[in-house]
Amino acid sequence: MKLLDAPKNIPLNIINYTGGRGVDSKLRQLGLCPGRVVKILRYAPLGGPVMIEVGGRSVAIGRGIAAKIKVEKI
Amino acid sequence: MRIGLIGQPNCGKSTLFNQVAGYKAETGNFSGTTVTYTESAVRLMGGVVNVVDLPGTYSLAGTNPAEREVIKYLTSNEIDVVVNVLDASNLQHGLLMTIELLELNIPMVIALNMMDEADRAGIHIDVQELETLIGLPVIPMIASKGRGIQPLFIAAFQVGQKRQLPNQPKYSHQIEDALDVLAGSLSDVESNLNPRALAIKLIEGDSIVFDEISDEAPGIKANLETIKQSLVHQFGESADWIVSDARTQLANQISAVVIKQGKRKITLRDKLDDVLLHPFWGYIALVAIMFIFFQAVYSVGEMIEAPLMEIFENLEVWIEAQFSNPEAFFSQVLIGLSQGISGGIAIVLPYLVPFLIGLGLLEDVGYLSRVAFMMDALMHKLGLHGKSIVPFILGFGCNVPAIMATRILEDKRERYISAALSTLVPCAARLAVVFGLVAFYLGPGLALAIYLFDLFVIALTARLLNKFLPDDSPGLILEMPVYRVPTVQAVFNKAWWRIREFIVEAWPLLIIGSVTLAILNFLNVSSYLNTLVRPISWALGLPGQVGVPLIFGVLRKELSLVMLGQALGSMNFPLVLSSVQMITYAVFVVFYVPCLATMLVIRKEMGMKAMWSIVGLTTLIATLAGLLARILASIFY
Incomplete structure (x- = not known):
């Protein structure tokens, strides 16, 4: 399922993503690589970004990118 | 060392x-x-x-x-x-x-x-x-x-x-073998990077490094391809990420050994985001925090500006009194000098100092990233990201700090658009013109209308700029830092370095510009200046004499009101200007060319080209907005 459609506050496993080299490497730099466990913390209102927790830190990502990240429930 | x-x-x-x-x-x-x-x-x-x-x-x-x-x-x-x-x-x-x-x-x-x-x-x-x-x-x-x-x-x-060198991190033998082979063929290449680091960069697909060394190592391309293919075959993954994954593995191994995870203490600040990022309370808090910030900057600035301006005004009266003929050359030059100095110390700095301290605080506390999170959706409609709301808000105080605030944006295109749009935000000096001319003679409701009109023009400009500079960024990826109590030293040092930049680089030019204009004025070139601006003043239906106050207004926006009285021969404006002319003039002043200090900061931050293009853009917008205001006002008056 897409990260964007995943339920809140449930641990999710990142399967993969394809956002182009620039985006992929930026996601990796923030610790979002395949195999990592993430959790959706909150959504910004009005179609704004999604805030997720990964490895103890919070990261905001735009919905367009969140739609390209595939995850599964653990 | x-x-x-x-x-x-x-x-x-x-x-x-x-x-x-x-x-x-x-x-x-x-x-x-x-x-x-x-x-x-x-x-x-x-x-x-x-x-x-x-x-x-x-x-x-x-x-x-x-x-x-x-x-x-x-x-x-x-x-x-x-x-x-x-x-x-x-x-x-x-x-x-x-x-x-x-x-x-x-x-x-x-x-x-x-x-x-x-x-x-x-x-x-x-x-x-x-x-x-x-x-x-x-x-x-x-x-x-x-x-x-x-x-x-x-x-x-x-x-x-x-000069003690560290040990190299050891990866799996497949990667190390590949690195050995590749590094071996790179040992003669001249580069700052050592052969092993070069080999890693090449395997990671770093095209810039590749271009740099491909001339020196002619056979490298074929060699690299073979090695990459064999790695892809062994790992079943794109070669770009193989080393990166190996690093992650190593970091995980080290962490697993050295970290013991105990129980996490839940503190108040963990709960803070529940309020500050709440779909409703979050915006209330945002408005409140920005309002307090703006008010604080504005009131501190006003408190310092008023007495300082008085000192300089007295100084100018005193200078004129020293000369038998107040129109004498030296008297005019000294007054120009005094205006240039006061422009920096009495008008810009009183707002810049509290603003930079406030911005530093918001940044170091970790709130600016939250602003970006909350405002991202809305600012996207203007083709910008959440953080660019900050320069806009600050622009209402003074455009100089607003331009400096665009530094919090990473993307060059976004910085340019934010800077261009913030110069359209009416600063305190332009507020004086709108209030002194429109609110005073035609009522505060109309002044408010001009402000709303201004927001409309900003939104429209944003849409147009997006047509020419389309947004190619895929979206926000931003870490939300943990809330922290900032250190006084960090906030003050950061503010001081930026203030010093203004003092050293922009202020001297402001003084030179001021003196130059005083000399031009002495040489009695006002008729030339008026002719220069005539195409615009004619189109807007304004008297030709507005050329001089408009040109001096570039120096300091409030001069466009003060000198308007001088140019027209009366400070009682309804005697010399019609209501439509007052409205048109005020609208034009709100939008046209940013003041000299702002222009200099744009040049410093973004370069000469950006500065001139913003000058051109704002002149165009001001003329069009002035025309529109003239037409609209003619309907009602």
Whole structure:
């Protein structure tokens, strides 16, 4: 399922993503690589970004990118 | 000796730098780029060392200009030793860059910062074990409280003196074999990077490094392809990420050994986001915080501006009194000089100082990133990201800090659009024109209408700029830092460095411009100035004499009102201007050419081209907006 459609506050496993080299490497730099466990913390209102927790830190990502990240429930 | 501080964003690197740096610290750009660093001399063990605060980056992948410059600088022999600052509460992730730094094979030590944060998060780190595993001195510290700083710099000094090189991180034998083969064929290549690091960059698909060395190593392309293919075959993954994954594995292994996770203490600030990022209360809080910020900057500024302006006005009266003929050349030049000086000290600085301190506070507390999160959706409609709301809000006080605030935006296109749009935000000086002319003679409702009209024009301009400069960024990816109590030193140092830039670079030009205009005025070229502006004043249905006040208004916007009275021969405007003319003039003044100080800051921040294009753009917008205002006002009056 897409990260964007995943339920809140449930641990999710990142399967993969394809956002182009620039985006992929930026996601990796923030610790979002395949195999990592993430959790959706909150959504910004009005179609704004999604805030997720990964490895103890919070990261905001735009919905367009969140739609390209595939995850599964653990 | 020169010590370089490097670390990921929010690791407390700048806090550490500010604890040791003096007020004399210099900010500079890497040649030919907008990437900045800060350098300061620091007393250490009876000598003086230079400490450089490099831009915070998440990795050394070279995917953005900052990363590229950092790699270049670190390997250029200008740095004797690197201090890698790590956030102890986020060790596993920080280690990724540590491993990348090890690959560069330069002397380094580790500053394990934020030990108090780690403690709060229930994380216990075995420092000695960590030292053994990565083979570098590790100094635990709390930079915000000044703890561990001395031992850190002593360790760095010693490593730098011995030029002690770290051990290379060891990856799986498949990767090491590939690196050996590739590095072997690169041993003759001239580069700052060592052959192994070069080999890693090539396998990671770094096209810039490839272009740099492909001439020197002609056979490298075929060789690289074979090695990459064999790696892809063995790992079943794109070659770009194989080394990156190996680093992650290594970082995970080290973390697993040295970190003991205890129970996390839940504190008040963990709950803070529930309010500050709430779909309803979050916006209430945002408006309240921005209102307080704006009010504070504005009231402090006003408090200082008024008495200072009075001093300068008295000075100008005194100067005129010293000459038998107040129109004498020297009298005019001295008054021009006084206006240039007062423009900086009495008009810009009173707002700039409190603003920079306030912005530094919001930034270091961690709130600016939250603003970006909350405003992202809305600002996207203008083709911008959430953070660009900040320059807009500040523009209402003074455009100079607004332009400086565009520094919080990473993207060049976004900075340009934000800067162009913030110059359309009516600052306090233009408020004086709108109030003095429109609100005073035609009623406050109309002044409000002009403000609303202004917002409409800004939104329209944003849409148009987006047509010409389309947004190609895929979307927001931004870390939300933990809320922190900022250190006074960090906030004040940061503010001071930026204020110094204004004083040194923009202010002298402001004074020169002011004196030049005074001389032009003395030479009685007002008729030429009026002719110069005539096409616009004619189109807007304004009397020809408005040319002089408009040109002087570029110097300081309130002059466009003060000098309007002089030019027209009466301060009682309804006698000399119709209601439609007053409205048209006020609208034109709100939009046309940013004041000289703002222009100079745009030039400093974004270059000459950006400055002139914004000047041209705002003149065009002002003329069109003035025409529209003239037509609309003619209907009602």
